Amino acid sequence: MSNMVTISIDGKSIQTESGKNLVTVAKEHGVYIPTLCYFRNIDPLGTCRICTVKVNGRDTTGCTIKVADGMDIEVNTPELLENRKAIIEMLYAEGNxxxxxxxxxxxxDMQNHAYDMGLTVTRxxxxxxxxxxxxxxxxxxxxxxxxxxxxxxxxxxxxxxxxxxxxxxxxxxxxxxxxxxxxxxxxxxxxxxxxxxxxxxxxxxxxxxxxxxxxxxxxxxxxxKDIKPVVKGNTFHKADDEKFIVATTSLAGCFGCHMSLLDIDTELLDIIEIAEFNKSPLTDIKNFSKRCHIGLIEGGCSNSENVHVLQEFRKKCDILVAFGECAIMGGIPAMRNFVPLQECLEEAYLNGVTTEIGADVVPGH
Ligand code: SF4
Ligand code: SF4
Ligand code: FES
Missing domain, CATH: 3.30.70.20 (Alpha-Beta Plaits)
Known part of the structure; x- marks a missing residue:
């Protein structure tokens, strides 16, 4: 028992073994200290600083601390939470x-921390x-x-x-x-x-x-999986016996993602059991007839019409999901960003192998 010490974590008095790792002690007593470089089976490296806590008022890396009698440790103050978030944001900004x-x-682990902190963009x-x-x-x-x-x-x-x-x-x-x-x-x-x-x-x-x-x-x-999505400050609501109302659209792209939805063949019938499609090329419903729970967006956002469609989906759907390479990363439409616009239009409408011979029309020009 002489080995036991008393420390305080966020005001809670804790008795534990002297010299034990702080991250472990905190975890044993229900306090989560996020870590990235720290790994339970190796000596603490102290390189990422995401575990920063205050010990007796001074900032230090929690993963390198061995607890000693009388330590006053702060973990979840607004300042420390904000600093940890800033570290993750810096890592995102620094890497690709x-x-x-x-x-x-x-x-x-880093992606998980970002989700945990509600990070959607870096400052x-x-x-x-x-x-x-x-x-x-x-x-x-x-x-x-x-x-x-x-x-x-x-x-x-x-x-x-x-x-x-x-x-x-x-x-x-x-x-x-x-x-x-x-x-x-x-x-x-x-x-x-x-x-x-x-x-x-x-x-x-x-x-x-x-x-x-x-x-x-x-x-x-x-x-x-058990966390209800939050939509503009309100919890996303769908009654248990209600079907998901889904809208889909294809912006600039090849329509391949919609084709792959159709490619699931008879499993489409399972989807129909739980989802009702509203505005979508799959149903040929051109306009929203009701508010939708989910909007699926295929294709890259490439022109003013795409912006208009996206804004409409943002207004009419509780949750928007970008699916497929073009919607997420720019994909095929983004490749033309590396070609001068004039050259691109000429290839597409005047000189390309698929252009109508003699048409000589560039839309909007
Ligand atoms: S993040 Fe870099 S330094 Fe860390 S384990 Fe991976 S490769 Fe090694
Ligand atoms: S999942 Fe995201 S945060 Fe993690 S390594 Fe890949 S790109 Fe980076
Ligand atoms: S977890 Fe990286 S410094 Fe502590």
Missing amino acids: HFCPTCEKSGNC YPHVFSEKKVDFTPKRMIMESNRCILCKRCVEEVKTPDGKDVFSFVKRGVNTRVQIDYEQEQKLSESEALRAMNLCPVGAILVKGMIHEQPFGERKYDLLG
């Missing part, structure tokens, strides 16, 4: 993160730094755009004969993780997988094993 198409989505300007994606290693892909320099891989991934596989190279804002190709070849598949799973984000990927665990069944996928 596109969660909807990321292989780690659903298993990513900081994106750096858009050019970072290399290295496909050269035998088993792995190093996606530096997503690396948060947590140092887990550098400290923990060794070959069977104890050699480092990952190391930090360069300095300051140019610091990045480099893979030693020769050592990486010595890793077995399970050792490579361990490295991938050790990485808290999607920076280390193992070729051929990236999608082993299906989306929808990943670590964080089901955490929010």
Whole structure:
């Protein structure tokens, strides 16, 4: 018993063992301290600072603290919550993160923190730094755009004969993780997988094993399944016996996403059991006849008509879902952003192989 100490976490008096890790003690007593670089089986790295707490009034990383008698610890003050959110936002702004198409989505600690904090956009300007994606290693892909320099891989991934596989190279804002190709070849598949799973984000990927665990069944996928979506300050409401009212539209794109909906064949009948389609190319209903629970948006937003349709969907639907590459990332329509407009119009309407010979008309010009 002489080993026991008394500390205070957010005003709550706690008795615990001296020298125990603060994150563990807090968790045991129902207080959650978010972490990113910290991993239960390795020595604290103290690199990300998302676990910042106040100990006796001073900011410090919670994951590196061993509790001692009389410590007064603050975890969930408005200031600390805001600082943690700012750190996650900075990480998003500093790297190039596109969660909807990321292989780690659903298993990513940083993405989970962002959802948890209600983050939809970062307050900081994106750096858009050019970072290399290295496909050269035998088993792995190093996606530096997503690396948060947590140092887990550098400290923990060794070959069977104890050699480092990952190391930090360069300095300051140019610091990045480099893979030693020769050592990486010595890793077995399970050792490579361990490295991938050790990485808290999607920076280390193992070729051929990236999608082993299906989306929808990943670590964080089901955490929010019982949370009711919030719509403009009100809880989204649908009576249990009411069908989902769904609207769909295709902005600029190939209509492929709608085609893939139709491609589910007889399973469409299961959807009809729980959903009623309102305005949609699937029903050929041209105008909203009622408010919809969900609006599905396919295609990129490319012209004023698309903006008008989007605004109408925003007004008439409780929740909008962008589905497919073009709606999420710009996709095919965004590719023309790299071609001068005049050249683009001429190719599409005057000189392209599919243009009507002799028509010579550019719409709106
Ligand atoms: S690594 Fe995580 S945060 Fe980054 S893009 Fe992938 S899922 Fe999103
Ligand atoms: S590759 Fe992953 S584990 Fe290694 S430093 Fe970057 S984020 Fe951390
Ligand atoms: S979790 Fe403590 S510094 Fe990263």
